[in-house]
Amino acid sequence: xxxxxxxxxxxxxxxxxxxxxxxxxxxxxxxxxxxxxxxxxxxxxxxxxxxxxxxxxxxxxxxxxxxxxxxxxxxxxxxxxxxxxxxxxxxxxxxxxxxxxxxxxxxxxxxxxxx
Amino acid sequence: xxxxxxxxxxxxxxxxxxxxxxxxxxxxxxxxxxxxxxxxxxxxxxxxxxxxxxxxxxxxxxxxxxxxxxxxxxxxxxxxxxxxxxxxxxxxxxxxxxxxxxxxxxxxxxxx
Numbered sequence: 001x002x003x004x005x006x007x008x009x010x011x012x013x014x015x016x017x018x019x020x021x022x023x024x025x026x027x028x029x030x031x032x033x034x035x036x037x038x039x040x041x042x043x044x045x046x047x048x049x050x051x052x053x054x055x056x057x058x059x060x061x062x063x064x065x066x067x068x069x070x071x072x073x074x075x076x077x078x079x080x081x082x083x084x085x086x087x088x089x090x091x092x093x094x095x096x097x098x099x100x101x102x103x104x105x106x107x108x109x110x111x112x113x114x115x
Numbered sequence: 116x117x118x119x120x121x122x123x124x125x126x127x128x129x130x131x132x133x134x135x136x137x138x139x140x141x142x143x144x145x146x147x148x149x150x151x152x153x154x155x156x157x158x159x160x161x162x163x164x165x166x167x168x169x170x171x172x173x174x175x176x177x178x179x180x181x182x183x184x185x186x187x188x189x190x191x192x193x194x195x196x197x198x199x200x201x202x203x204x205x206x207x208x209x210x211x212x213x214x215x216x217x218x219x220x221x222x223x224x225x226x227x
Binding site: 050105 | 148155156157158159160163200202204213214215217218219220222
């Protein structure tokens with residue numbers, strides 16, 4: 001069990017669907033992240049939120065839209081995805097105030113399949 | 116450019132010791148992390164090094180040499196459950212201190 005909770009665990013959607021991935025943490029972390037991971041590859045950073053504000057967007061296509069409603073929640077809204085977007089989507093969080101040596105804690109991910 | 120190298124695969128025997136190496140060339144350096152990831156699961160944090168030397172945590176130890184751009188993860192008394200991918204990641208100080216540069220991971224198979 002991890003302290004970062006992601007839902008759903010699995011999602012199958014068509015290319016015209018709209019869906020959302022959800023992430024929640026109650027560790028008081030003020031930095032939250034979305035990653036995309038393909039099989040046998042490292043996680044690929046998509047977005048970073050710091051104190052509920054978007055601080056990094058790694059040139060992610062607009063069909064992925066992040067949202068941080070409050071300090072505990074992070075959403076990723078999906079629309080008009082492509083088959084190549086099928087991957088494991090990982091959420092992570094970390095502390096901000098205590099310097100740079102704070103590790104990122106990952107959720108178990110959402111396994112996304114685009115038909 | 117930014118580059119992190121790790122061996123792709125390693126095999127070891129239960130009860131043995133294995134060392135997984137990581138070399139990095141990055142524009143800045145603000146710490147190195149090791150993560151373990153079992154197939155289909157989330158990466159879990161193992162260790163962090165920012166100063167030269169050895170950090171020990173139970174069966175796992177991690178070493179860093181900043182002058183050589185080199186780290187290793189040492190796993191002792193290997194167990195079957197240690198079969199996983201081990202990811203080396205460097206925090207690049209230049210520009211943003213929250214982005215990690217990831218190696219491709221080392222897939223470790225522990226055999227009986």
